[in-house]
Amino acid sequence: MSREHLLSISDLGREGIEGVMQLADSFKEVARRPIPKVPTLRGRTVATLFFEASTRTRLSFETAARRLSADVMTFVASSSSLEKGESLRDTVETIDAMGIDAMVVRHRSAGVPSQVTGWTSAAVVNAGDGQHEHPTQALLDCYTIREALSEKMGRELSTDFSGLRIGIVGDICFSRVARSDVLAFSLLGADVTLIAPRTLLPPSLEGWPATATADLDGVLDDLDVVYLLRIQAERAGQVLLPELDEYHSRFGLTRERAARLRKETLVMHPGPMIRGVEIAPEAADLPGSLVTRQVRNGVLVRSAVLLRLLSGTAAGGVDASEEPGA
């Protein structure tokens, strides 16, 4: 039996995204309880393997796993035998030998989670690989938009984003979040515009279902969602990026631009947010800002992903004949 993994948004497709959204809805009720925990994945072990720094994504996955009563094993690269020269493959195989049901992998190189699937019998979740993808971020972004649209417009919860105009602003070229988001948003029918200096756009838009512009002010009034990406400050001043002040005035959500936004425009950011660069300090706290909601929904969506990948592997045989009419 070949296992299901989550390496890219394209593994899910539109139906898969919808499935995750609906499953995440049932965790909303669980999250409201005094003890927000269900026994579904009792006895399963989820290992988080982070070869690159992260706080929110790792904590979010671990919380999601614990809400399902799974055991959680945390691997931190900086305090591991990798430091002693052990290869990535040996590290993964060692952890696999302990009997793991899911591995959540982050690595600075694209393609590592895909490689890991060859070294373990566990389900592998890509928690960000280099500049490639970060599928659970895109799923929680879709979930947050779906929820906010339903609340603000009073419409039914729907994953049909047709007609929705989403602008992704900032470091598109180096961003795995942008790549996964563009794929997910466009699968759901949204019109995606990439807004960045030419040096931060991909060299070719081939394979990107989106249009691009360097004129934020020209498109801002038409956007339903303004999605800001973190500017990696270490790139500032390099040929790739103007100085941060200049970036802020041309591509940041300044106070003036924030004041221009329609009341129902949604402002999103994957975090960590650098106030004063991609977003003005005041704008980060606008009522339209969904940033904390994105974090909260991350747990629901990751619970749904883990359950989806692990529910096909119940321990022990169960008599299928008990199914009908019970």
Added chain:
Amino acid sequence: MDEAGVGRALRRIAHEIIEHNNGLDDLVVVGLQTGGGPLGARLVELLGEIEGAEVAYGTIDVAFYRDDVSLRPVLPEAVTDIPLDLTGKTVVLVDDVLFTGRTVRAALDALADHGRARAVQLAVMVDRGHRELPIRPDYVGKNLPTRKDEVVDVSLEGVRIGEMLEPGEGR
């Protein structure tokens, strides 16, 4: 059993619940998703009509509590909605068919996460036998002897026995 039969059985169960509990004080009806949902809702209407009182109603989905979650998809439309803390309440759990008892076992676990009920009673439209756990119903619409491989389908419109579908068909 036809629509009228189901209606009469529900009405009788409503009277039995009232008699057994000396009224409706602190009573909460909880429909087990998905089969017990419509039956539970109808039962609440009947209890209200008979006693002239409003009865609290909730629904519970046990997918997260099953010991066989791999066999049964989590149904997104089957939501858990328990509007109050169940501590000190008498819960009447409603389901369409009682078979192995595994769903009810899971439901007891699920209910416990919503407070410590004073008592839990079980109402089912059809008891078809073949129990695998020590669970018995308090209120039964109809005892229906079946073969293990038959399927019992219950709705407010009636009760029907059919052959089991091939895996992958239906349900």
